[in-house]
Amino acid sequence: MTGLEVGGVAHGYGVGARRVEVLHDVSLAVRPGELVALAGPSGSGKSTVCHLAAGIEHPERGTVTLDGRPTAELADWGEIAAVPQQHGLLAGLTVRDNVCLPAHRAGVDPTETFAWLAEALDLDAFVGRGVTDTSLGEQQRVAVARALVLSPRLAVLDEPTGHQDDDHVTQVVAALASAARAGTAVLVATHDSRVWEVADRVVRLDEGRIAPDPAPDPV
Incomplete structure (x- = not known):
């Protein structure tokens, strides 16, 4: 029941004057069967968390x-599957083969x-079409399907609805929710409130730090 554990992570890029600190003491967890949305403005560190996860x-x-x-020691797609923003599909293969x-x-x-x-x-x-003969939205859905085909223990998706129209957003979100119900731990970095609405939890990043939950409205 452990799932994904990110504990006290600090991470950055470059050295010296070119050094950029991206994450500061980030901790979060995604349990098996849970869909967690990672929210935050562009540049807040969401993609870096995805790369590490x-x-x-x-x-x-x-x-x-x-x-x-x-996670860096786990190379099997049955354990961890990813959908990066660039999708990572193989140009010489059909949609089915990808x-x-x-x-x-x-x-x-x-x-x-x-x-x-x-x-x-x-x-x-x-x-049966070559994957390069499809639209960006179609390629994104192909990448989501590839990530889920083995029912992995962990699926990490970076903006998986960014190229979808409303109907296809609904389909992608439903597929991710179904994967979580089947036991996959699902982490989705997204600006899309439609993903937030179905997530079990929304974790917010702000300038590389986990943002506190907003205070409840006074009764």
Whole structure:
């Protein structure tokens, strides 16, 4: 029941006069079966938290673990799957092959899960098309499907609705909520209030620090 644990993380880039401190003593958790939205203005550090949670980077100080193991040591997409802002799709493959690639590498038959994801994310009409022959919004949904095809222990998504129209936002949010209900710990960095509305919790970053929850309105 541990899930993702980010503990006392400080992180930055560059050295000397070029040094930029991005995160300051950030701590948060995402439990299995929980969808947590990471909110905050541009430049607040949301993408850096995503990179650390997904194991793309090592924290300079503090710890980032999934079920007690450093995320940077977990390379299996069945453990951690990510949707970066640039999507990270493979240009030489079709939509279907991009979605199914993690399953094929794991030796898992993705047929049933792929069929559900293709319908849920409105991919059916172009699954055989080269992924570079699709729109940005379509590519983003392909990346979401790829992240969920193995029902990972942790899914980390950076602005996964940024290129979607209203109907497709609803589909992406529903797919993420379904993944969480099935037991995946889901962390979503987003400006989209429609994601916040379905999240179990919203964690807010402000200038690289966890912002306190707003005080309740007086009775």
